[in-house]
Structure formats: C-alpha cells, structure tokens
Amino acid sequence: MIEIRELTKRYGDTLAVDGLSFHVRPGCVTGFLGPNGAGKSTTMRTILGLDAPTSGAALVNGKRYADITRPMTEVGSLLDAGAVHGGRSAFNHLYCLARSNGIGKTRVRAVLERVGLSGVANKRVGGFSLGMKQRLGIATALLGDPGTFLFDEPINGLDPEGIRWIRDLMRSLSVEGRTVLVSSHLMSEMAVTADHIVVIGRGKLITEASIADLNARFQRDVLVRTPHGPELAHALEAKGATVQREPDGRLAVGGLDAEAIGGIALAARLAVHELTPRSDTLEDAYLKLTNDSTEYRAERVAP
Numbered sequence: 001m002i003e004i005r006e007l008t009k010r011y012g013d014t015l016a017v018d019g020l021s022f023h024v025r026p027g028c029v030t031g032f033l034g035p036n037g038a039g040k041s042t043t044m045r046t047i048l049g050l051d052a053p054t055s056g057a058a059l060v061n062g063k064r065y066a067d068i069t070r071p072m073t074e075v076g077s078l079l080d081a082g083a084v085h086g087g088r089s090a091f092n093h094l095y096c097l098a099r100s101n102g103i104g105k106t107r108v109r110a111v112l113e114r115v116g117l118s119g120v121a122n123k124r125v126g127g128f129s130l131g132m133k134q135r136l137g138i139a140t141a142l143l144g145d146p147g148t149f150l151f152d153e154p155i156n157g158l159d160p161e162g163i164r165w166i167r168d169l170m171r172s173l174s175v176e177g178r179t180v181l182v183s184s185h186l187m188s189e190m191a192v193t194a195d196h197i198v199v200i201g202r203g204k205l206i207t208e209a210s211i212a213d214l215n216a217r218f219q220r221d222v223l224v225r226t227p228h229g230p231e232l233a234h235a236l237e238a239k240g241a242t243v244q245r246e247p248d249g250r251l252a253v254g255g256l257d258a259e260a261i262g263g264i265a266l267a268a269r270l271a272v273h274e275l276t277p278r279s280d281t282l283e284d285a286y287l288k289l290t291n292d293s294t295e296y297r298a299e300r301v302a303p
C-alpha cells in the first residue's frame with residue numbers, strides 16, 4: 001500500500017507537487033497519469049526517498065522510505081533503465097545489489113530467468129539494447145521479492161513485444177496481490193494496462209477512478225435496438241431523454257443510462273433487443289480532464 005498525504009514539493013520557484021493526496025492499493029495496477037511536468041516523477045522520487053518533501057508525506061506500508069530497514073524487500077522500482085554501470089555483466093550488476101541487501105545468488109538467477117535474460121547473464125550491460133536494459137531494471141526491482149512496485153514510464157522506447165511483456169508482468173504482479181503504480185502520459189496505454197487510475201495536473205489531483213467508472217462517467221449515449229422505435233422514443237422523451245434515429249434504425253438515447261432505458265421499456269411493455277452504452281474514448285476523456293493543466297500546448301493549426 002502506498003499513501004500520499006498532502007504532499008508538496010517545491011524546487012525554488014517551481015511548485016512540482018501541490019498538496020497531493022491519494023492511495024495506491026494492492027491487488028491491482030494503478031496508472032499514474034498526467035501531462036508532461038505534472039509532477040509524476042517527483043512524486044515517485046519522493047516515495048523512494050530520492051527527494052525530500054517540502055511538506056506532507058509519501059509512505060509505503062505506513063513508513064517513510066528512509067525508515068524501511070531493508071528497502072529492496074518492500075519496494076521495487078524502475079525509474080531510469082539507462083542508468084546502469086555498462087562495464088559489469090548482468091549477473092554481476094544484480095549480484096552486487098543483492099549482496100548488499102543480504103540476497104543470495106539463487107535469487108539473482110531466478111530473477112534473470114523471470115525477465116528472460118538468463119542467456120545473456122554474463123554479457124556486459126553496456127552492449128544491451130534499451131529493451132534488455134528495461135528487463136534488467138525490472139530484474140533489479142524484483143530482486144528483494146517486494147510487495148510494492150513503482151514503474152516510471154516503463155514502456156518508453158520499447159517495441160510492441162517489449163510493451164506486451166511489461167504489461168503482462170505488471171498484471172501478474174498485481175494478481176499475486178502486490179501493489180503496482182505505473183506512470184505514463186498515455187491514457188490509451190493505461191486503458192489496457194491499469195484497473196485504476198490517478199490523474200494529476202500541475203502537481204494537483206485531478207481525478208482518481210477505476211477504468212470502469214471513468215468509462216461510465218464519460219458515457220455519451222446508449223444505442224437501443226427495438227422493433228417499437230417510435231413508441232419507445234416517445235416514452236423515453238417523456239422522461240427527459242434526447243432520442244435520435246441512427247441510419248440503421250437504432251435509437252441513440254442521451255441523458256439516461258442503460259438501466260433507466262431498460263426500466264422505461266419494461267414499464268411500457270416494449271421489447272428491446274439491444275442496449276449498448278457508448279462512451280468517449282478514454283483518450284478523449286483524459287484530454288478533457290487535463291485540458292487546463294497542460295504545461296505546454298501546440299497552437300491548433302487551421303485546416
């Protein structure tokens with residue numbers, strides 16, 4: 001469990017994080033979203049004790065990072081995969097970290113196996129591709145078998161196979177009951193990776209919701225297929241709905257959810273063969289949510 005409590009971080013004149021509070025719960029993948037400069041990395045760095053809060057707190061399992069006795073066994077993180085010593089082999093890189101945390105060689109071999117790097121364990125990290133470095137970074141996060149993971153933009157620069165791999169890994173960690181926080185500025189990616197999202201802008205919380213709730217909140221209309229179009233349209237309009245007929249004969253109903261439409265149809269004894277809620281894409285929803293908090297925006301070019 002991660003708890004961010006009234007967290008504020010100031011760098012000189014820049015207010016990077018501004019009174020931010022939210023929880024990240026175990027057993028699901030939580031996407032941490034916001035435009036460039038929103039304060040995601042700063043928040044993650046504060047959770048990991050790499051930056052000190054100006055005020056407020058960032059806690060893992062109720063403790064500040066600095067107060068955790070064996071941090072690798074409680075929190076695993078991937079911040080900047082490129083920041084590894086190129087001269088060491090993958091095995092030695094992990095073993096150096098493992099030894100200083102009282103972790104043995106067997107565990108190093110196990111994590112190399114889990115991330116698919118066993119075959120290059122003795123190769124120098126300097127020659128690794130970005131995807132291999134990402135895997136090595138994740139192996140580092142896994143070393144202490146922690147219950148909490150933080151991944152900062154883990155898919156940046158990866159090919160589709162690498163993206164799929166990281167997605168599946170995060171999913172399996174959450175299914176094992178662990179806490180997973182993953183930052184991104186791509187809602188389209190989080191829509192397929194996360195169960196829950198926390199959106200921030202200019203250091204403040206914009207929204208915290210499950211992907212399912214967000215879809216419901218941004219519902220546009222409900223498509224209704226019925227053999228009684230005119231009668232049902234009349235009954236729905238009487239309850240305040242807006243109804244438009246689609247080219248294929250279905251009704252596009254605004255202002256009521258599928259449950260209410262079904263209830264009205266039942267009360268009027270009119271058969272309904274389909275009720276399909278249609279939402280804005282989550283990408284559109286995200287742009288609407290963050291519209292006022294984007295630090296830099298290109299001018300819209302006239303067609």
Ligand SMILES: Nc1ncnc2c1ncn2[C@@H]1O[C@H](COP(=O)(O)OP(=O)(O)OP(=O)(O)O)[C@@H](O)[C@H]1O
Binds near residue numbers: 043
């Ligand atoms: N060490 C620092 N010194 C001064 N300003 C900083 C520092 N780190 C971050 N900032 C500023 O704090 C704000 C938040 O930055 P942060 O990197 O946390 O955002 P982010 O949401 O991770 O953005 P991105 O998606 O671009 O990585 C930005 O305005 C950034 O310029």
